[in-house]
Amino acid sequence: MAKDNNPNPNKFRISPWLVYTSILLIFLFISFVTGSSSLQEPAQLKSSNIDNMLTKGQIKNVIIFNNKDAEIYLSDEGLKDPANKKVAKDIFDRPNKGPHYTTKFGDLKSFQEKLDRAKAEKKLVDYDFKEASNWSDILISLLPVIIIIGVWIFIMRKMSGGGAGGGGQIFNIGKSKARLFDEKNDVKTTFKDVAGLEGAKEEIQEIVEFLKNPEKFTNLGGKIPKGALLVGPPGTGKTLLAKAVAGEAQVPFFSLSGSDFVEMFVGVGASRVRDLFKQAKEKSPAIIFIDEIDAVGRARGKNSMSGGNDERENTLNQLLTEMDGFGSNSNVIVLAATNRADVLDKALMRAGRFDRQIFVDLPDIRERAEIFKVHLAPLKKVEGLDLDFLAKQTPGFSGADIANVCNEAALIAARNNKTAVDKQDFLDAVDRIVGGLEKKNKIITxxxxxxxxxxxxxxxxxxxxxxxxxxxxxxxxxxxxxxxxxxxxxxxxxxxxxxxxxxxxxxxxxxxxxxxxxxxxxxxxxxxxxxxxxxxxxxxxxxxxxxxxxxxxxxxxxxxxxxxxxxxxxxxxxxxxxxxxxxxxxxxxxxxxxxxxxxxxxxxxxxxxxxxxxxxxxxxxxxxxxxxxxxxxxxxxxxxx
Missing domain, CATH: 1.20.58.760 (Peptidase M41)
Structure with a gap:
């Protein structure tokens, strides 16, 4: 597998919840700043008390809102009055800058006449009219909507992959989840790294030639194949062979699993297929590799329990359209792998979509020796270890099985405090894998x-x-x-x-x-x-x-x-x-x-x-x-x- 070369491994990533919290705090700050100049809620004042306070000159300013409400700011004399002791200071025991009181009045004309007389007698500095702009009320009214939207976004993120890939964001849920391997940095695997599989490598070499030198074939009237299907038992190296094609051809390599198209939302799978092919065309020549394609390519109409508008079938229909839709000069080749080719849809298997099927079989005795040579390279082994002998001891083993044998042999050698892995360790490893762990302490009569x-x-x-x-x-x-x-x-x-x-x-x-x-x-x-x-x-x-x-x-x-x-x-x-x-x-x-x-x-x-x-x-x-x-x-x- 290619390594994930992250150019900025220590790059700071902002959590979405930090953004949501910041927005909420900003709303609260605005409501405190613009809604009132103090952090204390103004007290209600009866209309009968206003005349008395105006006569004594305890009111400094009055602001009238919507011709029915008024905010009252007290003068220094009014703040010194013991009757106003509760509103003289805010909750932090600091001087309250107001408004100190609020009141409601019935007739604006009579209320305004009172204020005019007090102002003429210089017992009131001024009064003014303003439109109501209470941000705290607006925030309170919007808060349920904000909470509902936040919960909805959270649920959407969880159901669309928990933030992984392009589908992690609610607005990118229809984007492709394919991982792009850059041909200059990420794809290092070549055919030299793939032991065995001589027949499959020979057959797939032509695809590499198409991507490296397409003019060689198009000048003669040939068309670049649109797809190749790798079929074979599990562990035989289908995925490894596809990566070797990308490494040899030196082109962008989009890798994803068939299950990445599957989503619970209607139309998401088809949208991801469209987005995948759009990205591949922009970077053409390119390779799209779909591993375990049977997850999305299963034959249509075989499950009588599902409805006619099945989401998986819609995704498959879009895949069929894209494979047969883009022009032959787009230089985009689709590779797919499966160990269940018998369940794939016939329309997917026809020429013009997957033009060729490449069977990746279990390795024979000669190929197993080559695979052992690859996996034994990093091990500390005894001199003169017979690869042909090891190959004979592992009939029917796949490449993945042989890798497991080599690893198990190294573990057994380390368990026995050996400095090198020898022949007996490999025999014990084969026994361990095929038969299971020895149970010498099992009670048997x-x-x-x-x-x-x-x-x-x-x-x-x-x-x-x-x-x-x-x-x-x-x-x-x-x-x-x-x-x-x-x-x-x-x-x-x-x-x-x-x-x-x-x-x-x-x-x-x-x-x-x-x-x-x-x-x-x-x-x-x-x-x-x-x-x-x-x-x-x-x-x-x-x-x-x-x-x-x-x-x-x-x-x-x-x-x-x-x-x-x-x-x-x-x-x-x-x-x-x-x-x-x-x-x-x-x-x-x-x-x-x-x-x-x-x-x-x-x-x-x-x-x-x-x-x-x-x-x-x-x-x-x-x-x-x-x-x-x-x-x-x-x-x-x-x-x-």
């Missing part, structure tokens, strides 16, 4: 330990006697995770599998339960995972691969994924009975075959179980000492001793 040893010895014995069963690496009765014991095999990496190979694997899997039957003449619940595995294999042989004679060359597998939305089976009830019968017959036949093999090798089975109880872990050499070498291992490479 001697009877249970004997049963577990017989069970695992049965797996080892049957697999040793069958040609197509996976070669054994080791057998252990040390509990790991949820299993009480395990037999470790190194399966052959086949491109196609034949019926005899599948039957041998099923027979070896049933060897555990068969060993319990042969030895104790009773069975237990310990074969649950074995039964689950063989049932899946048998069902696949009958219903998917067409390997059953009674069912014939028929498959009920739907690669388009449409069957998951169907409430009916693609076969009749009579066929369902035949399928169930054939699955049961397949499993039972291999169970009886395993019993026969173990009956013929019962002494060796018990001998192997005794060694297993004593050592808890046995390896391939122990089986060779008991059974001799496998006659069909001549063409197989030696693996682990």
């Amino acid at each position: 001697p009877e249970e330990k004997k049963a577990i040893a017989i069970h695992e010895a049965g797996h080892a014995t049957v697999s040793w006697m069958l040609e197509h069963a996976a070669p054994l690496i080791k057998v252990t009765i040390v509990p790991r995770g949820q299993s009480l014991g395990a037999a470790w095999y190194l399966p052959e990496e086949r491109q196609i599998v034949r019926p005899d190979q599948m039957l041998d694997e099923m027979c070896a899997t049933m060897g555990g339960r068969a060993a319990e039957k042969v030895t104790f003449n009773r069975i237990s619940t310990g074969a649950l995972s074995d039964l689950e595995k063989v049932t899946k294999q048998a069902r696949a042989m009958v219903t998917i691969y067409g390997l059953n004679e009674k069912i014939g060359n028929v498959t009920y597998y739907d690669s388009s994924g449409q069957s998951e939305y169907s409430f009916s089976k693609p076969y009749s009830d009579e066929t369902a009975k035949v399928i169930d019968t054939e699955i049961s017959a397949l499993i039972e036949s291999q169970y009886q075959r395993a019993i026969q093999i173990l009956e013929e090798n019962k002494d060796k089975l018990n001998q192997l179980a005794d060694i297993l109880i004593e050592k808890e872990v046995i390896f391939k050499d122990d089986l060779e000492a008991i059974f001799g070498k496998r006659s069909f291992d001549k063409n197989l490479e030696e693996v682990v001793s």
